Amino acid sequence: MGRFSLAPKPAAKPEPDVPPVAAAAPAPAPAPESVATPVAAAPEPAPKPKSAAQAAPPQGGALDMRLRLHARLIDELDLAKLDKLSESELRREVMKLTADFARAERMALNTTDLQELGASIYDEMVGLGPIEPLLKDDSINDILINGPFQVYVERRGELELTPVHFRDNDHLLRIVNRIVAGVGRRIDESQPMVDARLPDGSRVNAAINPIAIDGAAVSIRKFSKKPLTLEKLVEVGAMPQAVADFLYGAVRARVSTVISGGTGSGKTTLLNALSAAISEGERLITIEDAAELQLQQPHVVRMETRPPNIEGKGEIRQRELVKNALRMRPDRVILGEVRAEEAFDMLQAMNTGHEGSMATIHANNPREAIGRLEQMIAMGGMNISPDAMRQGIASAIGLIVQAMRLPDGKRKLTHVTEIVGMEGNVVQMQDIFTFNRTHTAPDGTVHGEFRATGLRPRCLDEMTRRGLPYDTANFDPSKVLLSC
Template identity: 60%
Template sequence: MSGRFSLRRAPSPPPATPEPTVAMPQVTAPSIVPPAVPVPAEPAANPLLSSKLLDAKVRLHRKLIEEINLSALDKLPEEEVRGQVLGLVTQYVLAERLALNQQELADFVSEILDEMTGLGPLEPLLKDPSIADILINGHECVYVERGGVLEPLPVRFKDEQHLLRIINKIVSAVGRRVDESHPLCDARLPDGSRVNVAVRPIGVDGPLVSIRKFSKKKLDLSRLVEVGALRPQMAEVLAAAVKARISTIISGGTGSGKTTMLNALSAFISEKERLLTIEDAAELQLQQPHVGRMETRPPNVEGKGEIRQRDLVKNALRMRPDRIILGECRGEEAFDMLQAMNTGHEGSMATIHANTPRDAITRLEQMIGMAGLPMTVASIRGQIANAVQMVVQLSRQSDGKRKVTSIAEVTGLEGDIIQMQEIFKFVRTGTGPDGAVEGHFQATGVRPRFLAELATHGVTLPGAYFDPSKPL
């Protein structure tokens, strides 16, 4: 039926329906409000109808692409675009004899607009502020994270090709590609959300997509204190360390809040300093006016043109930075980062995947070894001990909440062992009846050695902050 239908000419209404074109077009664009939640509260009463609507949406989308100049739509007001699409969709609904009431028609129009100008079924999820992560395991399985808890959603793509079209729309916008020859890709959305994609043959059961949504609310240290991620005394120590140019590694597992912490700490860097950021997919939100952002580049079709993080770190040293911020340190670039920290770029920061501060130091050793340089273990550890002064450890608890579980100081090298001392820690005491993690923050009683360095920058901290007998 759809093959005989043309959007350029409205079809004749069914004989049994008197003047059907009068009622439908009366739905004005301003009265159509898309639902806040992309999925109905109740399962669809008729699965066959839902499947038919999904097929119809995909077919109609293809026709509208041929019928409408998308570049011209970008210049029109949203309500005018909606009005034009409403008229065409109404014609199509009548021709296909789809049984839709006024609200269902409005929802259908919103879905078509999402397909044309957005990312289809993902668009309502991206607009939902309660969702932190979107996880797609093939075209029929979508999960989201709300409040640290994963939950499935009955959001579906028509088929694998429909999902692949959305994926290609995302990655091509940042000059990247994903296919069988390049099945893995990191990208970002226009709002800064981070996207990771794995397609066949890597994705055995279909494309895997992970979207870490960009938070429109900038979380500063005071806000992190409010939500219980750390205590005010800990926040004050961290802020003072950043001001005094204490080189810092932020450690934690996936989704533990490393990037959020890095953004929060950056607020205490002087606006007189020049910062350079290096990332695989740019997502940092540094709060200074003088920031140069650099992003890696994957190889092209011929396997050439790749620009790695190590190349960018080396280049950054020639760009007169005061500090270098490495979004994620995970390979041979660790050596160049430590070199920067040791040669006049104190106060630089990086994130790393590790479960404890000691593990973070061990991982740095391993990554420096990946550079293939003729260095002994002792010289590698000497580089780390001289460059890194503080490790901030974060963890996502079993109840979904993120916490700073440890703040440790690197005190130097004794023999061939890197010495560390913990300043603050989170002590877990149990689990509440509702699954909430119970515990408290406490000082260990150790006064950090960098207090003397803070004093030279005019920053003094009360000794009571480090007294384990006093609650934080």
């Protein structure tokens, strides 16, 4: 890369009254020719640094070098002893062999470059290769791999292309197989899609050929090392303090809650934050496709679905896990995401002594969330009338909390909606809090305000009966207003 940074210098034109070659050549006749020749040739190297794409060849060369070194280390290391080495011992061994390789290849590397090369080789051996630095970057929320040569990341709600790439699709597939094998799953042509997770809890979805035409497609939702609390969500403007206090009291009072929102809207983050209100004396059972919830209570049983084996047998779906969880004496059942017929079993749990259970669902607003639940119950093949389904929903769920990712990348709560019962064959709902967008600034920032509707939530009486520290007597939701 260093040699590219010097390329523009020959392109700089000399001042017309100071001919640089004339001073070096005393003969007057040849001077014009010697000056004319370099001036005409100088612009040719200038276009080299025009675009970032021209930096790819050096990076590709560095990647090839790392892969060659990786292959050599595999040959020279005693693989049988690797499992017996600690992480620090293995790093030292890799650094020693990397230094030997650099000397043998006559590579001009300083100490920092050598350490970076050794670290990248270590990542290639035991980590996730080129994307390992992205996983360690706390400012990145998502890593999106579109084939071996295109890796995007999301920072602060904005997507950006990185210079990271893999050598080829086989290189990328090795990393994908390393991920899925770590959680006992598989991906191949017969099963080209998989949900998995990394050891730190980050969620991974991968698709390969023949589903993904241009190479393996991998999406990684990174696991937050420090789960966001309600206080932090208030600090970043996702909700005002009054809304956070109300939701904390509702969860504490065992109001069954469904968190609705689109992909990447912060549903799981909000569920983690609200779970802090659950008493440490309760037994919680979580059910997920890929475990990613970060509950802080001491008594948590985590359950995860299982895909079918190579013979198409052995699949365990969320519905079976929900049924089994009800036999395990839970105080609350928490579903990472309701997707299909398990919705019926979730409602049954909420209606049979497991108040305060929680779940997330994909929907654009609270009313659509009700419709989605009806569709999911119908997917189970139950012979239940629409009126009975809606009655079950109205009696099981107390609150629907809607989350949204705004165009500027920020996540906000847009509705806190209470289900109050049935009127005819329609589920009756009332908004307690809403977020109203007022305008968008020239820089794309969305501005708006949280406002209470003025309706008194029915669950406030239950909070009072449970003796929660919430000023229900003087609660006036019409006074809640926060511009942001």
